[in-house]
Amino acid sequence: MVAPLRIALAGLGTVGAGVIRVLETNGALIARRAGRPIEIVAVSARDRSRDRGVDLSAYAWEDDMSRLAARADVDVVVELVGGADGPALALARGALAAGKGLVTANKAMIAHHGLELAQAAEDAGVALRFEAAVAGGIPVIMGLREGAAANALSRLYGILNGTCNYILTTMEHTGRDFAEVLSEAQALGYAEADPTFDIDGIDAAHKLAILAAIGFGAQIDFGAVETEGIGRLKAADFAQAAELGYVIRLIGLADCDEDADGARRLFQRVQPYLVPRGHPLAAVDGATNAVVIEGNFAGRLLFQGAGAGAGPTASAVVADLIAIARGQAGTPFSVPAAELEPVPPAGAGHRRNRAYLRFTVTDRPGVLAEISAAMRDAGVSIESLIQQGRPEEGGEVLIAMVTHEGPESAVSAALALLEGSPSLTEPPLVMRLLG
Ligand SMILES: NC(=O)c1ccc[n+]([C@@H]2O[C@H](COP(=O)([O-])OP(=O)(O)OC[C@H]3O[C@@H](n4cnc5c(N)ncnc54)[C@H](OP(=O)(O)O)[C@@H]3O)[C@@H](O)[C@H]2O)c1
Structure with a gap:
C-alpha cells in the first residue's frame, strides 16, 4: 500500500468545505487516479464552533493555522483563507520553509508574491500549485x-x-x-x-x-x-x-x-x-x-x-493535490522561477484598435462640432456616429462613435484636446473592439 498524501486545510469557508466534500464523495476514485489516498490530517479556521455542513471530527483542529505548517504528519498545506498578505502569506511562507508542498486558490497572494513563493518552493524541492486561483474550476x-x-x-x-x-x-x-x-x-x-x-x-x-x-x-x-x-x-x-x-x-x-x-x-x-x-x-x-x-x-x-463556487473551485484544488500525489507537480510556472524574465510593460500608444467612444454632453449647439474637430485634429477617423436621445433643451445627451482602426495614442490625443471642455458633463468612456 502506497503511503497516503497527508494534507492540512487552512480555511474552511466556501472552498475549504468544498474540498472536504470532494475528497469525501470521490475519495476512492481520486485514490485510484492519484495512485494513493489523499488524507486530510488537520484543519484550521477562525471559529471552531461554526457548522460548515461537513464532519470535521476525524481531523485534528489547530486554532492557530500557522501550526499546520509545523506538523510532522502533514505533507502538503492547502491555503484557502485568502488575502494577498497577512496570515495566508505567513502560512504559505511557513509551509514552504518547513518543506511542505503548498496548494492555494489565492489569486491575490500569487499575483503579488508568486515569484517569491515559487522560488521558495523550488529551493525547498517541494510543490507549489494554484490552479484554482485562476478561473475557478477551469483547468x-x-x-x-x-x-x-x-x-x-x-x-x-x-x-x-x-x-x-x-x-x-x-x-x-x-x-x-x-x-x-x-x-x-x-x-x-x-x-x-x-x-x-x-x-x-x-x-x-x-x-x-x-x-x-x-x-x-x-x-x-x-x-x-x-x-x-x-x-x-x-x-x-x-x-x-x-x-x-x-x-x-x-x-x-x-x-x-x-x-x-x-x-x-x-x-x-x-x-x-x-x-x-x-x-x-x-x-x-x-x-x-x-x-x-x-x-x-x-x-x-x-x-x-x-469560474467560482464551492464545487468547481474545490475540484481544481483537488486536481492539484492529485498531481502532487502522482509526483507530477513540476515547476510552479512554465519555467523555473529563476528563468522567468523581467519583461518591461509595453506602452499602449502604438497599439492599433477600433474604439467605441461615448461622450455625455450638455445639449447645446456646437458640441458635436467641437468633438468632431478634436477627432480630426488628433487624426482619429470616425467610422460611425450615434447621437442618443433628445432631452429637454439644456439636458444631457449621449454621443457615441466608433473609430476606424488607428493608434490608441491618437484617441488619447483627441481626448486630451477635449479635457476641461464645459460641454462634457463627465469624462468620456473608451472601449476597444476585440479584434
Ligand atoms: N469562493 C470562490 O468561489 C473562490 C473561487 C476561486 C478562488 N477563491 C479563493 O479561495 C480562497 C478562499 O475563498 P472562500 O470563498 O472559501 O473564502 P471564505 O468562504 O471567506 O472562507 C475563508 C476561510 O478562511 C478562514 N480564515 C480567515 N481568516 C483566518 C485566520 N486568520 N485564521 C484561520 N482561518 C481564517 C475563515 O474562517 P471562519 O470560517 O471560521 O470565519 C474561513 O473558513 C480565497 O483566496 C479566494 O480568493 C475562491
Missing part, C-alpha cells in the same frame, strides 16, 4: 502549462470575473442600469457586500497577471496591468453596442511583442471591450468564465466553465 493553468506547452503564444485573453460577467450580461438582457443590477447581484450572492475588487477589475487583473507570467515566461507584474472596471457603463452603451452587432464583456488581455530594439514587452489590460456577437466570448453568459489561448501550432484554444 486553464494546466492547459497553458502542459497542454499548450509546445506553443509560442501570440496572446491570451478572456472573461476572468464571474461577478462582472453576471452584471454585464444582465444589463445586456434587461436594459437596466449598473447600480440596479449590482444591488440585485449582491442580493442573489453573485456579488460581495464590498464588490470593489470585482467591479473595479482588480480580481481579473490578479488572474491575468498570473496567466501572462505562465503564458509568456515572464515575471509576474501585477502593477503593470492597465485596469479599468465596469462601474461607468450605462444601459445606453449596451443598446449602442447591440446596434453595432456587439456585446460588452470585461476582458483581461495579455500579449508579448518585441519592440524596435528587439526587447520583449508585455502588454496586460483589463477593460470592458466590445466583443463581436459571433465571437465565442460573446456567448459566455452569467457568472461563467472563459479563457482563449492563441498558440502558433494549436491555434485558438477556448477554456470555459464555472
